[in-house]
Amino acid sequence: MKTVHHDKLVRDLIPEIILHAGKNPVTARIPDEEMPDALDSKLLEEVQEYLESHSTEELADILEVLHGIAFHRGICWEDIERIRLQKRGERGGFEKGIRLIDVICE
Numbered sequence: 001m002k003t004v005h006h007d008k009l010v011r012d013l014i015p016e017i018i019l020h021a022g023k024n025p026v027t028a029r030i031p032d033e034e035m036p037d038a039l040d041s042k043l044l045e046e047v048q049e050y051l052e053s054h055s056t057e058e059l060a061d062i063l064e065v066l067h068g069i070a071f072h073r074g075i076c077w078e079d080i081e082r083i084r085l086q087k088r089g090e091r092g093g094f095e096k097g098i099r100l101i102d103v104i105c106e
Helices: 014-020 032-053 056-072 077-091
Strands: none
Touching: 032 056, 056 077
């Protein structure tokens, strides 16, 4: 019998998916007070996967983790979007690809 060790936060339905594949997942609940740190680690994992693949699927995973972080930190997603749009209006987005090289102060 082969065991593959993971010890990481996974999406809520992953244990059921593993069961349906004929395997036996061993799971434990992460305590609520540890979830923000677990999600921070998951965010790093997903960002690294995106940087390796540049796939739309990995971007979606990053977004799902961000939603989880907001939920567990008690931050309303609408507030995040409002702040994002406010900053976009004040400072712009990232579509033009502008690189700031220097600021000359006289």
